Amino acid sequence: MQEESNIAFIDGQNLHLGTKECGWSIDHAKFRVYLKEKYKITEAYYYLGFVSGDEQDLYDSLQKTGFILSFREHSAALKGHKKGNVDSDIVFGVMRKLVDNEPFGKAFIISGDGDYKKLVDYLVKKGKFGKMLFPNRKFASSLYKSLGGEFYDYLEQSSIKAKIAYNHK
Numbered sequence: 001m002q003e004e005s006n007i008a009f010i011d012g013q014n015l016h017l018g019t020k021e022c023g024w025s026i027d028h029a030k031f032r033v034y035l036k037e038k039y040k041i042t043e044a045y046y047y048l049g050f051v052s053g054d055e056q057d058l059y060d061s062l063q064k065t066g067f068i069l070s071f072r073e074h075s076a077a078l079k080g081h082k083k084g085n086v087d088s089d090i091v092f093g094v095m096r097k098l099v100d101n102e103p104f105g106k107a108f109i110i111s112g113d114g115d116y117k118k119l120v121d122y123l124v125k126k127g128k129f130g131k132m133l134f135p136n137r138k139f140a141s142s143l144y145k146s147l148g149g150e151f152y153d154y155l156e157q158s159s160i161k162a163k164i165a166y167n168h169k
Contacts, residue, residue, distance in 0.1 A: 004040045004105040004106075005040070005042045005043075005103065005104055005105050006039055006040050006041045006042065006104060006105045006106045006107070006108060006130055007041060007042070007043045007044070007045070007097065007104045007106075007107055007108070008035055008039070008041045008043070008044040008045065008107075008108040008109075008110060009045050009047070009090045009093055009094060009107065009108070009109050009110070010044065010045065010046045010047060010067070010109075010110040010111070011047055011086055011087070011090060011109075011110065011111035011113060012046050012047055012048045012049070012086070013048070013049055013086070014110075014111040014112055014113055014135060014139065015110055015111070015135050015155075017135075017139075018112060018134070018135020018136050018138075018139040018155075019135050019136070019155065019156070021135075021136065021138065021139070022135075022136050022156055024156075024161065024165050024166070025165070025166045026155075026164055026165070026166060027164060027165060027166040027167070028061060028062055028065045028067065029065040030163060030164045030165075030166075031065075031164045032044060032065045032066045032067060034160075034163050034164050035108070036066075039108055039130060039131070040105070041108060043068060043104075044066065044067050044068065045067070045068045045070055045090075045093055046062055046067040046068065046069055046070065047070045047071075047072065047086035047089055047090055047093075048069060048070070048071050048072065048086070049071075049072045049085055049086055070086075070089060070093070072085060072086050072089055087113060087115040087116065090109070090111075090116070091115075091116065091119050094107050094119060094123070095119075098126075098128070104128075105128075105130075106123075106128055106129055106130035107123055107128055107129060107130060108130040108131050108132075108133060109131075109132050109133070110132075110133045110135075110155075111132070111134075111135075111139075112132075112134045112135055112136070112138075112139030112140045112141055113141060114141030114142075114143040114144070116132075117141070117143040117144065120132065120144070120147070120151075124147070124151065129151065131150075131151055131152055131153055132144060132147070132151060132152040132153075133152070133153055133154075133155055134152060134153070134154050134155065135154075135155050135156065136154060136155070136156040137154055137156065140152070140154070
């Protein structure tokens with residue numbers, strides 16, 4: 001029997017800001033292990049909006065822990081002035097996997113952004129949706145209230161947070 005091979009699409013800015021707002025941060029290595037063990041995620045795409053040489057240590061760390069980085073392209077004139085805006089890149093990434101018939105079990109989205117609602121509805125209808133993993137309740141768009149509880153979790157829940165939080169020493 002073949003093991004399920006799920007994929008994750010992570011809105012990096014939404015994840016960072018959503019946990020930061022609640023006074024904690026993600027330990028990326030622990031988070032990657034959690035995704036693999038809990039949800040059988042074999043590929044985890046981490047979308048970032050702005051590329052800066054100052055953040056190279058973060059990029060290296062994310063890659064070492066097993067994330068596949070995807071950077072949002074911005075014109076040189078807008079760099080430093082735009083937020084992430086990776087929503088369309090994530091939607092495109094999921095749809096490309098479907099159109100190209102790349103084999104995967106289910107897609108998981110880590111964000112609270114309501115812009116993914118149509119994509120989520122489509123994936124649920126096709127039996128290809130795993131869960132929305134919201135950074136916190138405040139970052140969870142009300143558009144997802146119609147989903148059943150089996151289709152989302154909050155990373156701020158103490159049982160999850162204990163497994164993935166960065167412990168400051």
